[in-house]
Amino acid sequence: MDIYFIVSLLALGAFTGFFAGLFGIGGGGIMVPMLTLLFTQQQFPAEHIVHMALATSMAAIVPTAIASLRAHHKHQAVIWPVVVQITPGILLGTFAGTFLASYLSAAPLAIFFSCFMAFVALQMVLNRKPKPSRQLPGLFGMNATGSGIGAISALVAIGGGTLTVPFLVWCNVTLPVAIGTSAAVGLPIAISGAVGYITNGWNETNLPLYTLGYVYWPAVIAMACMSFFSAPLGAKLAHRLPIALLKKLFALLLVGLSAQMLFTIFG
Structure with missing residues (x-):
């Protein structure tokens, strides 16, 4: 590993943590395209680069x-009953989604990632208002929703915020609280997704050193060291910025990441 690679991972961790706290997105939406670029520059096996980026991000x-979630909890912005109700579906859907991702090649995964991010950005820009009478669904509905969020999150290695935040806002949860609750939901998604990708990549042999399954641990450690400290800064800012500005920044970030992912794979 060269010094450029290490510094890039540390910077990515700090950047990711800040935006994870700001938008409640977990950070995978930022890490996947950047890790794909960095892994490509390190000449890792091309057929596994996207899978490694997804797994390492998780x-x-x-x-x-x-x-x-700790930072948002301090601001009393986490609806814990919602987290408890949605977690079983999240765990099942995320773990199952890793199996599908492992069978897909890099190109369709990259296309799905980019299209999904662009779609979410469009929804945020359109700023559709929920009906005043809309409420959160019951236990069955929450688990079904959690399964869908988990499965898609596994395919794009996100903490679920790009789905959980719009869903909660649609159910008349205010944006700061939706972001905080989404941050808490991101934990079971990340754990289940990481275990799933380790399981699916366990028997792969053409992988770099220090890789367990599809997870490249030097990158995990470097990014985690920085993001753990920068995430609370983003969470603090999330409760100070205007809601309209938050949505515009969120959408702009997703569009940029979509373009970066496609350029890395097909450029």
């Missing part, structure tokens, strides 16, 4: 999610 999200 593992790195764990400490980031812990730091982010």
